[in-house]
């Protein structure tokens with residue numbers, strides 16, 4: 237039954253500066269640097285130990301990632317213009333790869349604001365940290381925030397730049413004693429692990 241012959245590949249995800257081995261154990265390979273007997277990662281990626289040549293490298297997974305519809309992404313709103321927002325994606329979550337860096341701009345689709353359009357699109361503001369879901373790929377990416385697990389994860393008060401807290405289902409600034417309206421994710425204010433997103437359907 238058990239015919240598994242693949243090498244036990246242990247995916248270890250590192251960020252620049254992470255110690256991945258010592259120079260006594262391995263030679264520094266691709267995308268690594270040495271510092272005082274340690275081998276550090278120079279990039280975001282996955283550690284690869286070449287036991288035959290005793291080198292350790294970091295595979296920069298950035299190039300291999302292509303966004304698929306349904307992937308969960310994290311990013312920051314950089315622009316809002318006439319009912320469209322631009323999301324600067326910084327990480328993407330894929331079931332088989334986990335959370336990996338991914339830098340790309342996407343169009344962020346929003347629930348249509350009710351009534352007249354304001355400058356500030358209802359439910360979103362520039363600078364908001366957002367969890368979204370890829371809704372379209374191709375020439376340009378589109379991200380939606382539909383579903384309770386998707387939306388704003390962190391936002392600052394428009395007036396004083398304090399982080400806004402959840403109060404009575406809305407967002408409130410303790411400092412200015414004012415509220416703002418956002419399309420927030422269901423774990424606003426208690427997002428502990430960024431990769432903890434897979435139940436978002």
Ligand SMILES: [Zn+2]
Nearest residue numbers: 393396409412
């Ligand atoms: Zn404030």
